[in-house]
Structure formats: structure tokens, C-alpha cells
Amino acid sequence: MSRNSNPERHAQRMAIKQKIMQQRIAQAQKEQGILLVLTGPGKGKSSSGFGMVARALGHGMKVGIVQFIKGAFSTGEQAFFSQLANVDYHVMGQGYTWDTQDREQDMAAASAAWDVVAKMLQDPSYDLLLLDELNIALKYQYLDLDRVLDDLQARPAMQHVIVTGRNAPPELIELADTVTDMRALKHAFKDQGIKAQKGIEL
Amino acid sequence: MSRNSNPERHAQRMAIKQKIMQQRIAQAQKEQGILLVLTGPGKGKSSSGFGMVARALGHGMKVGIVQFIKGAFSTGEQAFFSQLANVDYHVMGQGYTWDTQDREQDMAAASAAWDVVAKMLQDPSYDLLLLDELNIALKYQYLDLDRVLDDLQARPAMQHVIVTGRNAPPELIELADTVTDMRALKHAFKDQGIKAQKGIEL
Numbered sequence: 321m322s323r324n325s326n327p328e329r330h331a332q333r334m335a336i337k338q339k340i341m342q343q344r345i346a347q348a349q350k351e352q353g354i355l356l357v358l359t360g361p362g363k364g365k366s367s368s369g370f371g372m373v374a375r376a377l378g379h380g381m382k383v384g385i386v387q388f389i390k391g392a393f394s395t396g397e398q399a400f401f402s403q404l405a406n407v408d409y410h411v412m413g414q415g416y417t418w419d420t421q422d423r424e425q426d427m428a429a430a431s432a433a434w435d436v437v438a439k440m441l442q443d444p445s446y447d448l449l450l451l452d453e454l455n456i457a458l459k460y461q462y463l464d465l466d467r468v469l470d471d472l473q474a475r476p477a478m479q480h481v482i483v484t485g486r487n488a489p490p491e492l493i494e495l496a497d498t499v500t501d502m503r504a505l506k507h508a509f510k511d512q513g514i515k516a517q518k519g520i521e522l
Numbered sequence: 523m524s525r526n527s528n529p530e531r532h533a534q535r536m537a538i539k540q541k542i543m544q545q546r547i548a549q550a551q552k553e554q555g556i557l558l559v560l561t562g563p564g565k566g567k568s569s570s571g572f573g574m575v576a577r578a579l580g581h582g583m584k585v586g587i588v589q590f591i592k593g594a595f596s597t598g599e600q601a602f603f604s605q606l607a608n609v610d611y612h613v614m615g616q617g618y619t620w621d622t623q624d625r626e627q628d629m630a631a632a633s634a635a636w637d638v639v640a641k642m643l644q645d646p647s648y649d650l651l652l653l654d655e656l657n658i659a660l661k662y663q664y665l666d667l668d669r670v671l672d673d674l675q676a677r678p679a680m681q682h683v684i685v686t687g688r689n690a691p692p693e694l695i696e697l698a699d700t701v702t703d704m705r706a707l708k709h710a711f712k713d714q715g716i717k718a719q720k721g722i723e724l
Contacts, residue, residue, distance in 0.1 A: 356565070358566055360705070362702035362703065362704070363558070363700055363702045364560055364566060364567075364570035364573075364702045364704070365566075365570075366573070367569075367570040367571075367573030367574045367577065368566035368567075368569040368570035368573055369569075369573065370572075370573035370576050370577065371566075371568070371569030371570055371571065371572035371573035371574075371575075371576065371599075372569045372573075373573075373576075374572050374573065374575075374576050374598075374599060374602045374603065375569065375572065375598035375599050375602065376598065376720075377602050378598035378599060378600070378601035378602030378603075379598050379601070379720050381720070396576075396577035396578065396580035396581050397573075397576060397577050397580060398580070399580035399581070400576045400577065400579050400580030401576065401580075493707065493708070496708060497708065498565055498706075498708055498709050499706070499707035499708040500564035500565045500566045500704050500705065500706060500707065501564065501704075501705040501706075501707050502564070502566070502702050502703075502704050502705075503562070503702065503703040503704075503705060504700075504701070504702060504703075505695065505701035505702065505703050506695070506698060506699065506700055506701040507700050518578075518581050518583070
């Protein structure tokens with residue numbers, strides 16, 4: 321269990337989850353919003369999230385995107401998605417980087433970004449939310465894990481949420497409906513000295 | 523080694539690869555086209571490919587997409603991407619399904635789809651190709667693996683190729699620059715009786 325999760329709150333959450341699961345089993349083939357976590361060191365987590373965004377847009381769905389790392393990769397996705405109708409695109413805090421030594425500033429930026437997410441999580445007009453690299457903010461404990469998990473659990477029944485980033489906390493994996501762990505069998509950028517390539521890495 | 527790869531051809535290919543690798547090491551930070559393989563049972567392989575397509579389009583790149591399974595999932599991606607400029611979108615053969623009992627027809631359809639790919643693999647105006655579910659066609663030996671690997675290796679130096687699908691053949695993994703193995707830790711659709719959801723599964 322992550323250091324920043326309250327055991328009592330966790331037990332409550334799991335009791336709610338158990339109830340939801342029992343309802344699911346009783347109502348097989350139920351339609352419901354999916355909480356999808358894409359984690360692990362392999363390449364493709366964020367790309368996969370953005371691919372699902374494209375798919376959702378192809379269905380005419382409304383999508384919210386919040387990127388929790390600014391400038392971690394190039395703005396290819398931002399250039400593409402932010403210009404589209406039906407997409408509400410946010411990049412976390414001005415000047416925010418993981419390199420900064422100012423932890424308080426980082427936490428304030430993460431908290432402000434979560435405020436944006438929390439509003440979307442209360443708004444059923446959003447069909448799909450992509451919380452890109454949220455796991456990094458959780459790993460660094462820039463956000464309160466219980467607040468995040470509670471807000472996710474309280475979202476509209478049909479809303480889908482995709483969370484990406486390495487090192488997803490166990491509590492988030494427990495809450496999720498679908499979890500993919502992406503393993504790197506090979507990585508051109510790391511293993512082979514190939515420069516990060518536009519369209520693939522960037 | 524897959525049954526349909528010729529050991530001698532494989533050795534030749536690996537000799538070429540070794541030469542390319544030595545050049546890479548000599549020229550660290552080299553710009554070059556990446557062969558990326560997204561495989562494994564986890565959710566997100568095709569989505570990840572489509573996300574990279576979106577990223578590439580955000581950079582103004584020209585993209586070719588060939589889907590090797592028709593109707594395996596809904597047409598969300600097709601609806602979204604096929605209408606965009608800079609995207610050349612193909613879905614393999616009319617009436618093609620993996621359920622058919624007519625293996626010769628399947629092989630003819632796969633071969634015709636590869637003819638489309640082979641042309642793109644000789645055309646440097648394509649910056650990125652997405653060969654969606656190609657691994658399935660290889661697994662069923664509907665395509666000659668040596669032909670596929672040779673054509674991939676002979677492509678323009680700066681062209682990126684993404685191959686998706688479970689059970690990537692070992693020779694393809696060997697040839698690839700980056701390989702992600704997607705593991706399913708949880709799957710809403712399979713584990714929990716939740717119906718496949720539009721925007722996530724479809």
C-alpha cells in the first residue's frame with residue numbers, strides 16, 4: 321500500500337467496490353464506465369490513451385484530456401487533439417517540470433490540475449477522460465491518493481477514465497476495471513542509441 | 523523460430539541488421555525510422571498504434587494504415603482517421619474474417635493487403651505506417667514471413683512502421699527496434715462481465 325493512502329478510507333472504498341462488483345455479476349452485460357489503467361515501463365501507455373481518445377471521437381463522444389507532465393514529450397498530441405471539437409485539453413501548470421526543486425510549487429500545480437479533473441469527474445457530459453501521466457504525480461505524492469480515488473469512484477456511471485504512467489499505485493490498480501502492464505522487451509531509444517524520433521517517441 | 527521462416531534468409535537478414543546496428547552505435551543520436559512492435563495479450567496495442575498516428579499527424583506527417591482484421595473491433599478509428607487528410611486508410615479484403623473456413627481465400631486477401639503495404643514500404647513519402655493486427659496474419663501463416671521481413675527491412679531509412687497484434691513472431695521481434703509486450707493484469711470485459719464499451723473496447 322502506498323504511504324499516502326488511509327487504510328480506513330481504503331477499506332470503505334473496497335466495500336463500495338465489492339457492492340458494485342456484486343451488482344455487475346448480477347447484471348452481466350451491464351453498460352458502464354470503465355476505469356482503465358495503462359502502466360509499466362514499456363512504450364505505448366500515453367499513445368494508447370490518445371488512440372482511445374481518437375476512437376471515442378470517432379463515435380462522437382466528448383473527451384477531456386489532462387496532461388500531468390508538461391513537456392515530457394513533444395506537443396504532437398496537443399497539436400493534433402487540442403484543435404478538435406469535442407476535446408477539452410489541459411496541460412498542467414505553467415512552468416511545471418519534474419526537475420524543479422520546489423516541491424511546494426509542484427504540489428500546488430498538481431493540485432490545481434486535479435481541480436480541473438475533479439470538475440470533469442462531476443460532469444456527465446464528458447464521456448471519456450484521459451489523465452495522462454497521473455501515476456507520476458501520485459508516485460511523487462504530489463496529490464492525495466485518497467482524494468484521487470474517491471473522486472474517480474464517485475464519477476458518473478457511464479464515464480470512462482484512462483490513467484497512464486509508470487508505477488500505478490496498488491490501490492488504483494485495485495479500483496480499476498482493466499489494467500495493462502506494458503513491458504519493454506526492447507527500446508530503440510534506450511538500448512540502441514537511436515535518437516527519439518518524431519511521430520514515434522515525440 | 524516460426525515454421526514459415528527460412529533459416530538462411532534469416533541469417534542474411536540478421537547480418538544486415540548487425541551492420542545497421544554497428545552503424546547506429548558509431549553514429550549515436552542518429553535519426554532513423556523505427557520498427558515498433560506492440561504485442562502481448564494486454565489491452566492497448568492497436569490503440570497505441572492509433573495514438574502514434576495521431577501524434578504523427580500532429581507533426582504534419584503522412585501516414586498509411588492497413589488493418590489486417592476487418593470488423594475485429596468497431597469502426598471508431600476508421601470513422602475518425604479515414605476522413606483526415608494525410609491518412610491513407612485500408613481495411614483488408616471484402617468479407618474477410620478469421621472465422622471463414624476458406625483458407626485459400628484468407629491467404630489471397632492477406633496477400634492482397636500486403637501488396638498495398640509493400641507499395642507503401644517503397645514510398646518514402648509515407649512517414650509512418652501502422653500495420654494493425656499484422657501479427658495475427660503472420661501467426662496463421664496467411665503471409666510469407668520472409669517476404670514480410672524483407673520488405674520491412676528494405677523500407678526507406680526514415681520511415682517508421684508500427685506492427686500490432688498478439689503473438690509477434692520471434693523473427694519480427696528480433697528485427698524490431700522497440701518492442702512492447704502488453705500484459706493484462708485485469709480486463710473488465712473478460713474478468714468482470716462488463717460489456718465491451720464504446721470508446722474503450724469498441
